Amino acid sequence: MDRGGCQMSGGGPSSGDGSGPDRHGMITLEDLESFSEDQPEDSGNGSLEEEGQTIEEDENPDRLLHYWQEVARGHQVEVSQDMAEPIQQLSTNNQGRSHREQIPFTLLGRKEKCGEILYEKRHYEKGHWACIIMREETYEQSICYGFMRIMRYICQHNSLGDYLGMTLPIVTVVRTDENHSAMSPDVTVAYYLPTEHQAQPPQPHDSDIVIETWPATVVYTRSLLPSSRAFSGPTNEVTIINQISTLAELLESPGVCVNDSFIVAGYTNPAHNNRQNEIWFLERR
Template sequence: MQREGCRMSGGVQEPAAAGMITLDDLDNMTDELGSDSTNIRNGSIEEDAEPMEDGEQDRLLNYWQTVARGHQVEVPNEMAQPIQQLTRNNSTEGRQRVPFLLLNHKEKCGEVLYEKRQYGQAKWACVKMKEERYEQSICLGFMKLMRYICEQNNSGQYIGMTIPILTIVHTDEAQSELCRSVTVAYYVPTHLQGEPPQPTDQDIIIEEWPPTVVFTRSFGGATNEESILREIRLLAELLESPELCLQDTFIVAGYTNPAAANRQNEIWFLQRP
């Protein structure tokens, strides 16, 4: 594994930002927009709903643009179609989870403190960003992946949402500061692993990550620099042998919208190869 790569076992990256526009933003968005022209079940627009009118597409785009401006990010008008398509296909049941093998876990008073998992070799779509602000890098990187997922690939087809979306982060030696560079990574759906659709955006690279063992702990709330550094320190205290993991490379896994009240995130430590 190259030190400068964006794979699990060590890449140049950072965390999942507070206010990142992604995933369950779309669920909450349907409540904000109302259900007058769409069929909504469990907060998601159903696949058999009538095609969105132009006005509904504009409302979706305006919603994303409003959220993004709060983080000094501009969502271009060309994102209207990918936003519409991802929204229409955004049922929780339809999101494929990255497969893994649970090796063991540690509990205290019935609470799972952390899990040890084995992730297999797999192909991921990775995009590196290095904007002035962390939120900008995350938002812009995710929008690039959205376009890849929503037909901007050599198959010309919607290829499906998978979770979690990963952000590889690097810290200084004291684990007190995050690097600015960010890599956002999307797991290519299992049925496309043999021959992943190639992105039309040259900034997106399909990488094959080796089998990886991770120690992972769940946490809720914001995923900003402060919370990520706190979670890194907390998991390091809980692990029996933290020195067996990489000391400056970590992963933040996002399962739900970072703007939602009940967010589901994980911090991952990578076991040394």
């Protein structure tokens, strides 16, 4: 990326083993938690929702805001009152799974052992992304605050003045030293523009959000399929470093990948504890 960022700097399409055509649904959204489905059951204190009920955003939008605030406090993140409208809009528009577009890719191959998928090799096409660089005290704070600013862009804070549509995953670019022992505090949070906006990306009102063109790239990742070693739960400096080290050990030729920049792909609300994630290694160009 420009401005000190890090684009998906992989190579172009590769024939791989020819094992797969273009696939848009291998990681099905039906298998993942949606933003509006993250709400927990009542813990007994009545602070979030009553037993057996879900939050009705259209009837009580403040209740959804309060839920986000409650969850975010666990990550030392404050959700301001002005996030009420974007949160409600995002949740309301994503009630139907069809409104959450998955970033398209081509499966180039898989490495399996004893029926377990160790990793996948994928090709992602060139595309436009809305990106913001964050530098908070912790990785968790950076992704939460970055995502909230991206949410505002998605929800009308753009040159169209309209809701743009949700795509998954939301990705963050992280940087490490060559030994993968420490992470840089600079984190890039990025949102892939929906297909209908790829040709003419709406411009953000937030001057810190930049529309960037990322080149086509090949990534290696541990997928979210049940037969793989999925990366679930909280993401922080420790868990990300551990996941990077694990995937590096699984790869047959880790030297073909960029060694100091990686992508964390998140398929659920960044503030939620049961997040579904992937680590992407980028093939060198």
